[in-house]
Amino acid sequence: DGSRLPLVITPDGTALVEPEDAELAARVGLATTPTADFYDLVVVGGGPAGLGAAVYGASEGLRTVLVERSATGGQAGQSSRIENYLGFPDGVSGSQLTERARRQAARFGAEILTAREVTGLEVNGAARTVLFSDGSAVSAHSVILATGVSYRQLDAPGLAGLTGCGVFYGSALTEASACQGHNVYIVGGANSAGQAALYLARGAKSVTLLVRGPSLSASMSHYLVQQIEDAPNVFVRTGTVLDAAHGSEHLEQLTLRDVASGHTELVDAHWLFVFIGAAPLTGWLEGTVLRDGRGFIMAGPDLTPDGRPPADWDLDRPPYHLETNVPGVFVAGDARSESAKRVASAVGEGAMAVMLVHRYLEQS
Ligand SMILES: Cc1cc2nc3c(=O)[nH]c(=O)nc-3n(C[C@H](O)[C@H](O)[C@H](O)COP(=O)(O)OP(=O)(O)OC[C@H]3O[C@@H](n4cnc5c(N)ncnc54)[C@H](O)[C@@H]3O)c2cc1C
Numbered sequence: 001d002g003s004r005l006p007l008v009i010t011p012d013g014t015a016l017v018e019p020e021d022a023e024l025a026a027r028v029g030l031a032t033t034p035t036a037d038f039y040d041l042v043v044v045g046g047g048p049a050g051l052g053a054a055v056y057g058a059s060e061g062l063r064t065v066l067v068e069r070s071a072t073g074g075q076a077g078q079s080s081r082i083e084n085y086l087g088f089p090d091g092v093s094g095s096q097l098t099e100r101a102r103r104q105a106a107r108f109g110a111e112i113l114t115a116r117e118v119t120g121l122e123v124n125g126a127a128r129t130v131l132f133s134d135g136s137a138v139s140a141h142s143v144i145l146a147t148g149v150s151y152r153q154l155d156a157p158g159l160a161g162l163t164g165c166g167v168f169y170g171s172a173l174t175e176a177s178a179c180q181g182h183n184v185y186i187v188g189g190a191n192s193a194g195q196a197a198l199y200l201a202r203g204a205k206s207v208t209l210l211v212r213g214p215s216l217s218a219s220m221s222h223y224l225v226q227q228i229e230d231a232p233n234v235f236v237r238t239g240t241v242l243d244a245a246h247g248s249e250h251l252e253q254l255t256l257r258d259v260a261s262g263h264t265e266l267v268d269a270h271w272l273f274v275f276i277g278a279a280p281l282t283g284w285l286e287g288t289v290l291r292d293g294r295g296f297i298m299a300g301p302d303l304t305p306d307g308r309p310p311a312d313w314d315l316d317r318p319p320y321h322l323e324t325n326v327p328g329v330f331v332a333g334d335a336r337s338e339s340a341k342r343v344a345s346a347v348g349e350g351a352m353a354v355m356l357v358h359r360y361l362e363q364s
Contacts, residue, residue: 021070025115032115039063039140041357042130043110043350044118047074048343049333050146051101052350057144058108060354065138066110067130069117073098074148075334076343078164081177085343097343118147119284121329126364128328141328141364142357145289145297146350148334149278149341154187158245166251167272179204179271185254187242188275189216194224196273201234204271208235210242212259245272280335290325296337299324317363320356322349328360 008016010027022032039062043053046068057064066072076082079094088097106112120131121143129139151169153160159167168175170192180203186193189211201207209216209228215238216225228234237256243264244255254269280295290298290310300321303310309318310325322330330353333339333346340346 021115030114031111032113033136034065034113034138035111036063036065037139038127039065039111039138040361041065041142041144041354042067042128042138042140043144043146044130045069045074045146045148045333045335046072046102046112046114047146047148047333047346048076048098048101049148049335049346049350050074050144051098051105052347053144053146053332053354054105054110054112054350055101055108056351056354057357058105058110060358062354062357064105064110065140066105066112067116067118067132067138068112068114071114072102072112075151075170076346078168082343094343121285121288121326123288123326126328128326141361143329144350144353144357145282145285145324145329145331145335146333146346147281148346149280151274152277152279154242154274154276156242156244158247159242162245162247162251165249166247166270167245167274169274170278175271175273176200176203181205182270183208183268184271184273185210185242185267185269186273186275189213189219190275190277191221191224193273193275194220194228196275197234198224198227198231200273201231204233206233206235207231208237210240210256211236211238212241214238242272282335288326289329292337296339297324297331297335298337299331302337320359322353322356323360328357328364330356 004017026032041057041062041064043050043066046066050066054064054066076094077098081091082094083091117133118130119133122129127139128143129137131137179200184200184204184207186197187210197207197209239259241257243257246253251270254267255264257264282291282295292298300319303319303325315327332349332353334341
């Protein structure tokens, strides 16, 4: 009757009312439960770093299981065109790149579980155990944390349904060519928003920055503020927030609100980029794995700034380069403190972490 949605009808006619992701994934043939109790390697996260780790781990003979909370691909999977990944001179769509990686990992024998969120990590002697939200668990000799970052979502009516259809989070600069000649809006007043505004202004008709605060200078570097002032087609609306997004198949209009007066205005807009910060969502590692002040996972030399190993470290050697304060638990990609935030570096760190897993297994 339309009140309990979504409704999914499977090919055999079964009706699933408001199914959980895991139930839906299982019904469409995706693996959601591990086939074994114990592995050589558990990879947490199915973005470029996790997929890289799964490809190298499985191809080098490690019994590998990858656990992804939604679908594989990560942030890269949302990118319409990755232009700077080695070997693709004409660019490659992020979903194509990561889908190929998923198939490659599976072909080498990695188990890939989707719609399974990891919510805890335990050390049980030599075993490293990751816990799932339903209370089940899987253990291994080693773990690679490749959970990336999640862009903070803007909470305004209409936005969620238009994400990917004119509304983008984070460094979606690959969309720039599609914005040629259009009016573009950007939410955010920090450097990432400023850089994106200047980049998009090269081709867009106009770029308007929507900033909640009274000026840009408190949140953005001086050089960027100056460049924005000098750019003829970049405009700044301070004291302005986004109230709603409108459109059926693609973004069409935005409702903007003046914070001081409460006055609202409807503007035509086909492109909206949101730059309100990214967070690594690593709260579930609290008490086990050390993180920096912003929640990014610390590893290797960052754990020994004064030459001394971290507290409770009981091995004769210092942590390997991508190893956390828990021996045998490694980190790769955007989730790592001070990481490069690039597809190539995430894949590279996934491969390197596997090399270090081998070294760890040989010595333990
Ligand atoms: C729109 C967009 C365009 C981009 N374009 C480019 C580009 O052109 N070139 C470039 O080099 N870089 C680009 N980037 C950056 C690049 O995509 C990232 O640096 C890269 O994806 C990082 O990979 P990752 O595997 O470390 O993390 P992510 O890609 O963030 O993947 C992490 C994965 O872990 C999963 N996960 C998180 N927590 C859990 C948990 N508890 N349990 C299970 N799974 C979990 C997430 O669901 C996600 O799938 C772009 C980013 C975006 C958003």
